[in-house]
Amino acid sequence: MHNYLSLNLHICILAHLHIMFQNRVTQLFKIDYPIIQAGMIWASGWKLASAVSNAGALGIIGAGSMYPDILKKHIRKCKAATHKSFGVNLPLLYPDLDEHIKIIIEEGVSIVFTSAGNPKTWTKHFKDQGIKVVHVISSSRFALKAQEAGCDAVVAEGFEAGGHNGREETTTIVLIPAVVNAVSIPVIAAGGIATGRQMFAAMVLGAEGVQVGSRFVASDEASSHDNFKQGVIHAAEGDTQLSLKKLTPVRILKNKFFRLVEEAEKRGASEDELKEILGLARAKTGMKEGNLDEGELEIGQVSALINDVLPAGKIVQNMWQEFNEASNNPVKKYNFTT
Ligand SMILES: Cc1cc2nc3c(=O)[nH]c(=O)nc-3n(C[C@H](O)[C@H](O)[C@H](O)COP(=O)(O)O)c2cc1C
DSSP, rough: EEEEEEEEHHHHHHHHHHOOOOOOHHHTTOOSSEEOOOOOOOSSSHHHHHHHTTTTTEEEGGGGGHHHHHHHHHHHHHOOOHHSEEEEEEEETTTHHHHHHHHHHHHOOOOEEEESSHHHHHHHHHHHOOOEEEEEEEEEEHHHHHHTTOOOEEHHHEETOOOOOTTTTOOOHHHHHHHHHHHHHOEEEEOOSHHHHHHHHHTTOOOEEEEEEEHHHHTTTSSSSSHHHHHHOOTTOOOEEEEOSSOOOOOEOOSSHHHHHHHHHTTTOOHHHHHHHHHTHHHHHIIIOOOOOTTOOOOOHHHHHHHBOOOOHHHHHHHHHHHHHHSSSSTTTTOOOO
């Protein structure tokens, strides 16, 4: 059921008979729409996650910028704010990882998205507790590793994506079909997806859901600073670039900090020098505290298409509506001549 015709048939039935959309991703997470709000440091706390889940998609708390006690508070507030499914995103290189995992299990979180680490280390531990595990990957090779580790699905994240990024630099449009061919578990597409039409394109390529990051940074409920949200909606094509390739590659807005790193990289700065420039709290300075010059501002290429800050529920609605319209009229902007 992965080809375009069957997808289109699925949506037509949905539009005309008002039946629910279902595929392996909606079934896995018990959600209405196969849209996942990405876990994002300094952006996706309980407010954003619960708003997205209440809108019928899957909200995710980003644990990567939270101390364990803060994560616990966010999980508890999220449980109070929604009765629907939500998840926690856990970068596996996090220093307080053991504590985070303990809290996730104690608090009864049922979905975990892991990233930045080896899926073999923790997947079985989560699965033994009945937790669904999805791992973020940037190549078919890593997708296979995640499948072998027992993950329920993978997020295939392309080069366009905001935040930390694979070294392979494979774009979403190439990565999705490659990963779909490589694994049998569901593939969730990420990187450069902010509209229903982009979502439809990803699904035509074989994805069964989409993980959306940058679009939700520019939402009312995101905990990012207003200055950063304004920076995102004013960004144009070419305003983001992959930086810090010698350390961990990260896609950020080109600001004063970006130029500092660029200049250091050009003169062949060592890893230690780059670490010194990065310092300890650049991401917090930029995304949480709103210092658009000195901060590390993680955002995707798709910021060029984001022009407004909206309620998260409205973002879900808009995407789903446009996805349905696209499925009924996929090539509306073209005139074919013979
Ligand atoms: C501000 C920001 C913070 C992010 N933080 C994380 C994170 O903590 N963990 C993670 O796995 N991915 C993180 N990401 C990547 C997202 O989870 C997601 O895969 C990506 O944003 C998708 O691409 P898009 O930005 O084009 O929608 C972050 C992305 C952004 C924009």
